[in-house]
Amino acid sequence: MTVYGMMAPGRTEPYVSRFIYVFCVDYYAYSSPISREWVYRGIVVSHLETKHFIASEMDFDIGRNVIIMNEKDAKELGLGPNTRVRLIKGDRTKGAFVAITRTMVAPGKILVSREVARELKIGKEDTIGVKPVPVPPSFVALQKRLHGQRLSQDEMYSWIKDVVDGIYGETEIAAFLTSQLYYELSEDELHALIKAMVETGSKIEFEDTVYDEHSIGGVPGNSKVALIAVPTVAAAGLLIPKTSSRAITSPAGTADTMEVLARVDFSPEELKEIARKVRATLAWGGKLNLAPADDIFVNIERKLSIDPWHQMVASILAKKVAMGVDNLVIDIPVGRKAKVKNMKEADELAGLFIRQAARLGMGIRVAITFGGQPIGRTAGPALEAKEALQALINRRGSKSLVEKALSIAGLVIELSGKVPSGQGVEVAKEIFEKGLSYEKFKQIIEAQGGDPNVKPEDIPIGQHTYTIESPIEGAVTHIDNAAITAIARAAGAPFDKAAGVYLHAKIGYRVNKGDPLLTIYSSSAIRLQEALNIASKYSPIIVEGMVIKTLP
Numbered sequence: 001m002t003v004y005g006m007m008a009p010g011r012t013e014p015y016v017s018r019f020i021y022v023f024c025v026d027y028y029a030y031s032s033p034i035s036r037e038w039v040y041r042g043i044v045v046s047h048l049e050t051k052h053f054i055a056s057e058m059d060f061d062i063g064r065n066v067i068i069m070n071e072k073d074a075k076e077l078g079l080g081p082n083t084r085v086r087l088i089k090g091d092r093t094k095g096a097f098v099a100i101t102r103t104m105v106a107p108g109k110i111l112v113s114r115e116v117a118r119e120l121k122i123g124k125e126d127t128i129g130v131k132p133v134p135v136p137p138s139f140v141a142l143q144k145r146l147h148g149q150r151l152s153q154d155e156m157y158s159w160i161k162d163v164v165d166g167i168y169g170e171t172e173i174a175a176f177l178t179s180q181l182y183y184e185l186s187e188d189e190l191h192a193l194i195k196a197m198v199e200t201g202s203k204i205e206f207e208d209t210v211y212d213e214h215s216i217g218g219v220p221g222n223s224k225v226a227l228i229a230v231p232t233v234a235a236a237g238l239l240i241p242k243t244s245s246r247a248i249t250s251p252a253g254t255a256d257t258m259e260v261l262a263r264v265d266f267s268p269e270e271l272k273e274i275a276r277k278v279r280a281t282l283a284w285g286g287k288l289n290l291a292p293a294d295d296i297f298v299n300i301e302r303k304l305s306i307d308p309w310h311q312m313v314a315s316i317l318a319k320k321v322a323m324g325v326d327n328l329v330i331d332i333p334v335g336r337k338a339k340v341k342n343m344k345e346a347d348e349l350a351g352l353f354i355r356q357a358a359r360l361g362m363g364i365r366v367a368i369t370f371g372g373q374p375i376g377r378t379a380g381p382a383l384e385a386k387e388a389l390q391a392l393i394n395r396r397g398s399k400s401l402v403e404k405a406l407s408i409a410g411l412v413i414e415l416s417g418k419v420p421s422g423q424g425v426e427v428a429k430e431i432f433e434k435g436l437s438y439e440k441f442k443q444i445i446e447a448q449g450g451d452p453n454v455k456p457e458d459i460p461i462g463q464h465t466y467t468i469e470s471p472i473e474g475a476v477t478h479i480d481n482a483a484i485t486a487i488a489r490a491a492g493a494p495f496d497k498a499a500g501v502y503l504h505a506k507i508g509y510r511v512n513k514g515d516p517l518l519t520i521y522s523s524s525a526i527r528l529q530e531a532l533n534i535a536s537k538y539s540p541i542i543v544e545g546m547v548i549k550t551l552p
Contacts, residue, residue, distance in 0.1 A: 049077065049131070049132075050088065050129045050130065050131040051073070051076070051077060051129070051130055051131075052127050052128065052129050052130075053069070053073070053108060053109055053110045053127070053128060053129075053130055054108060054109045054110070054125050054126070054127060055067075055109075055110050055111075055112050055117075055122050055125070055126050055127070055128045056109070056110075056111055056112070056122075056124065056125055057111070057112055057113075057114060057117040057122060058111045058112065058113055058114065058117075061113075061114055062113045062114075063113075063115075064097070064113065064115065064169070064170070065094065065095060065096040065097065065113060065115050065116050065166040066096055066097050066098075066099055066112075066113045066116070067085065067087065067096050067097075067098055067099070067110045067111065067112050067113070067116065067130070068098075068099045068100070068101055068104055068105055068110060068111040069098060069099075069100060069101070069105060069109075069110045069130070070100075070101060070102070070105050070106060070107045070108075070109070071100045071101065071102055072107045073107055073108070073110075074098060074100045077130070077132060078132065079098050079100075079132060080098070080100075081098065081099060081100055082097050082098065082099075082169070083097065083098045083132065084096075084097060084098075084132070084133050084167060084169075085097070085098055085130050085131060085132055085133060086130075086131045086132075086133050086167075087112070087116060087120060087128050087129065087130060087131075088128060088129035088130075088131060089120045089121070089122065089126065089127075089128045089129070092119070092120050092121070093165065094116055094119045094120055094165065094166050095133070095162070095165045095166030095167040095168075096112070096113070096116055096166055097169060110128075110130065112128075116166075119166075133167065136158075136162050136167050137158060138155070138158040138159040138161070138162045138167075139172075140155075141155040141156070141158060141159045142159060142172055142175065142176055145159075145176060145179045145183070146175060146179050148179075148182070148183040150186055150188075150189060151189055151192065152192070153188075153192040153195070153196075156189065156192040156193055156196050157192070157195075157196040157199065157200075159176070159196075160193070160196035160197055160200050160293050161196070161200050163176075163293050163296055164200045164201070164292050164293050164296070170300055170303075173296065173297065173300050174300050174304060177297060177300060177301060177304070177306065177308060177311060178304070178306065180308035180309075180310055180311055181306065181308055184309075184310055185310040185311075185314075187352075187355065187356070189310075190310050190313060190314060190352075190356060191356060191359055193310075193311075193314045193318075194313075194314045194317050194318045194321065194356065194360070196293075197291040197293045197294060197314060197315075197318035198291055198318050198321045198322050200291075200292065200293060201289050201290050201291045201292045201293070201322055202268060202288065202289040202290060202322065203290070203321075203322050203323075203324065204241075204268050204271065204272060204288070204290065204322065204323055204324055205324050206239060206241070206272070206275065206324050208239045209238075209239065209326050209327065209416070210239055210240075210241065210323065210324050210325045210326050210327075211233060211238045211239060211240045211325070211326070211327050211328070211412050211415065211416065212240055212241075212242055212320055212323070212325045212327075212328050212329075212412075213226065213229055213230070213233070213240075213242070213328070213329040213330075213331065213408050213409070213411075213412050214242075214244075214316050214320070214328065214329075214330055214331065215330075215331035215332075215333065216312060216316070216330070216331065216332055216333070216339060216340070216349075217247075217248070217249070217250050217253070217333075217339065218249070218250065218307075218333055218338045218339030218340065218371065218481075219250075219333040219335070219338050219371040219373075219374060219375055219481055220250060220251050220374040220375070220379035220481055220484045220485050220488060220501070221251075221374040221375035221376045221377070221378055221379045221384060221401070222250065222333065222375045223247070223250065223251075223252040223253050223254045223256065223257045223381075223384055224252075224254075224257055224375070224376060224378070224384035224385065224387055224388040224401065225331070225375060225401065225404055225405045225408065226242060226244065226254045226258075226282060226405075227254070227257065227258065227282065227384075227385070227388035227389075227392075227441065228388055228391060228392060228401070228402065228405035228406070228409075228432070228437060228441075229405040229406070229408045229409040229412070230242050230280050230282055230409075230444070231280060231392075231437045231438070231440035231441040231443075231444060232405070232406065232409040232428050232431050232432055232436075232437040232440070233280070233409050233412045233413060233428075234278065234279040234280035234440050234444075235431045235436040235437055235439070235440040236409075236413050236416075236418070236427065236428070236431060237279070237418075238279070238412065238413065238416055239275060239279050239280075240279070240280045240281075240412070241271060241272075241274075241275040241280065241281045241283075241323065242254070242280065242281055242282055242283070243255075243271075243281070243283050243284065243285035243288065243290065243319060243323055244258075244282070244283070244284065244285065245284070245285060245286070245294065245295070245298050245315070245319075246284065246286070246298070246494065247302070247493075247494040248298055248301050248302050248307055249301075249302070249305050249306075249307055249485070250379075250485060250494075251379040251380045251381075251484075251485055251488035251489055251493040251494055251500055251501070252379065252380055252381045252384055252493060252494045252500070253494065254282065255282075255283070255284035255285075255286075256381045256494040256497070257381045257384045257385050257388070258282040258283075258385070258448075259284070259381065259497070260381050260382050260385040260459060260497055261385055261389070261445050261450045261451075261454060261459075262282075262444075262445045262446075262448035262449055262450025263448050263449040263450065264282065264283050264284040264448065265283070265284050265286065265287040266281075266283055266287060266288070266448075267287065267288070268288055268289075271283055271288060274444075274447045274448060277443075277447055278440070278443040278444055278447045279440075280440065280444050281444065281447075281448070282444060282448070283448070285319055285323075290318075290319055290322035290323060291315075291318035291319050291321075291322050293318075294314075294315045294318060294319060297311065297315065298315070307339065309349060309352070310352070313349075313352050313353060313356060316330070316353075317353070317356055317357065317360060317362075320362065321360055321362070325362065326362065326363060327362070327363040327364070327412070327415040327416070328357065328362055328363070328364050328365075328415075329364070329365050329366075329367060329408055329411045329412050329415065330350070330353050330364065330365070330366045330367070331367050331369055331404075331408055332346050332349055332350060332366060332367070332368050332369065333369050333370070333371025333375075334346045334368055334369070334370065334371050334372075335370060335371035335372030335373070335481065336372060336481075337480055337481040337482040337483075338371035338372075338481055340371070343368070346368045347368075350366040350368065353366055354366060363415055365411050365414070365415060367407065367408060367411055369404060369407075370400075371481070372481075372507070373400075373479040373481065373506060373507050374400075374479060374481060374484055374503060374506075375398075375400050375401055375404060376397070376398040376400055376401035377398055377502060377503045377504075377506070378500060378501070378502055378503070379484055379485070379488045379493070379500050379501045379503075380488050380491070380493040380494070380497075380498075380499050380500015380501060380521065381493060381494055381497040381498075381500070382459050382460065382461050382462075382497050382498045382499075382500065383461060383500040383501070383502055383521065384500070385459055386456040386459045386461070387401065387456075388401070389441075389454070389455070389456045389459075390456045392432075392437055392438040392441055393438055393455075393456070395432060395433050395435060395438070400506075402432070406425055406428040406429050406432055407425050407428075409424070409425075409428040409431075410423075410424030410425030410426070410427060410428040410429075411424055411425075412424070413427055413428060460498055461498045461500075461521050462491070462492070462496070462498040462499050462500070462521035462522040462523045462528075463498075463523065464521070464522045464523065464524065464525050464527075464528040465519055465520060465521050465522075465528070466519070466520050466528060466531075466532055467504075467516045467517075467518070467519040467520075468516070468517050468518050468519075468520075468535060468540075468541070469513075469514050469515060469516055469517060470505075470511040470512065470513055470514065470515045470516075470517050470543050471513065471543065472513050472543055472545055473511065473512050473513050473545060474510070474511065474543045474544050474545035474546070475508065475509065475510050475511070475543065475544060475545075476505045476506060476507050476508065476509045476511065476517075476541060476542070476543055477507065477542050477543070477544045478507065478541070478542040479503070479506065479507055479540065479541050479542075480538060480539070480540050480541075480542075482538075483534070483535070483538040483539070483540035484501055484503075484518075484540050486534050486538065487501055487520060487531045487534050487535050487540060488500045488501045488520075488531075490527065490530040490531040490533075490534050491520055491521065491522040491527050491528060491530070491531040492522050492523060492524060492527045496522065496523050496524070496527070498521060498522075498523050499521055499522045499523060499527065500520075500521055501518055501519070501520055501521070502518060502519045502521070503517075503518050503541075504516040504517055504518060504519070505517050505518075505541065511543060517541045517543070518540065518541060520532065520535070
């Protein structure tokens with residue numbers, strides 16, 4: 001990297017005329033029969049002058065770090081549309097992008113997006129500094145990643161720090177994420193990524209040993225497993241302050257489903273107090289500033305419907321390290337149309353988790369579970385919340401849901417050393433069948449601001465519905481996880497909490513012609529039609545009779 005300046009007479013440092021900064025990055029790789037030649041040379045000329053403005057928060061949600069300024073101010077600072085700037089208020093700084101207007105704001109004033117206002121704690125009319133920024137040094141790290149070259153720990157930290165500071169937009173971040181689909185991170189890079197994600201955010205520490213469980217997802221209906229597993233672990237006396245992200249590619253994440261019943265967004269102090277009172281939480285990690293780069297990455301992964309393996313491992317483990325987790329159970333569902341298709345892939349991913357956890361000093365068990373069809377009968381936040389609540393109240397439910405939840409809880413209990421290996425599931429089952437899991441779940445709901453006496457029938461679901469019926473008499477031989485997910489998301493899940501899919505039949509069920517197979521729910525008639533279009537195209541449930549085909 002070379003920085004060029006002008007030396008003024010009698011000065012011992014480069015003189016930048018009227019705060020003009022010339023920034024050059026030279027990046028070379030040699031050419032040979034077995035390597036490709038890449039040459040990158042960027043020259044950016046920017047004013048380094050800081051100008052102060054009266055800032056107010058926008059009254060609309062734009063979903064990214066943006067400021068709107070008058071074109072006269074933009075011209076004076078040499079800024080164009082979508083130019084990067086650094087915003088400064090006291091000791092707080094935040095990166096943002098510029099939008100320019102002639103009439104929306106007067107000269108000397110700016111509007112800032114909600115994200116910026118929250119980060120900088122901007123009041124009704126605060127004075128903040130706006131400073132243009134050149135191409136940051138970490139851009140070289142992104143270029144190396146795009147070309148398949150390895151990043152050092154310092155380069156990875158520099159990149160992640162600038163992502164968290166808002167220096168980069170969605171284009172650069174999407175490039176970093178998609179690069180992992182073609183050039184996998186090495187294990188050293190992955191470790192550096194996890195550390196950087198932790199170090200650029202906050203950490204929460206507890207006095208007791210902390211336990212947690214986490215599923216990689218990829219199977220519709222999986223988000224409700226934690227609603228049974230977590231209170232069961234807590235009822236066994238262990239501390240399990242679970243935090244989850246929202247759905248990336250599935251119809252619901254655990255945070256989306258729990259939000260149907262109670263609040264999930266807490267400050268670190270609030271979360272610690274809840275955990276102290278009831279020994280458990282079912283919260284969203286976004287507001288806690290734990291590994292904040294992860295929330296930025298997840299938002300873009302969701303839009304692209306991608307979830308690179310190494311980034312997923314980094315996402316999960318970084319959040320757990322920041323949360324002070326000592327012992328962790330990872331659930332890897334395996335099945336056709338799941339994230340992990342076969343046992344070979346599952347073993348590889350499990351090894352990745354185990355090796356990285358060891359480097360982080362974390363105890364870990366990995367459960368490889370059946371993911372060949374949806375978990376339980378529902379997919380979508382409200383429907384899954386109803387099903388989990390019914391199972392807890394009745395102390396029984398769909399086998400794929402209850403058995404999986406108690407197996408996961410049992411493994412967590414075994415990690416504590418309180419019971420011998422192989423006996424944890426029996427302990428978890430006894431806790432569940434005695435109603436202790438439900439009592440603990442009620443405590444969690446109440447501590448998180450919900451109604452502990454809520455009943456399944458109290459939970460509203462989409463008023464626009466359509467039921468798909470079996471065209472023949474026969475047996476259900478296949479359920480397409482990807483199709484169920486696509487249908488539920490087209491219906492509006494997870495953003496429409498009331499949207500989703502209810503399965504009347506699972507693999508192996510015998511049905512008659514005209515029997516219901518699945519019902520789609522949505523709050524929007526238009527979205528329901530979109531879901532039906534997908535259902536008609538992809539055949540989410542296959543029913544076959546004894547005669548499969550006749551010839552000629």
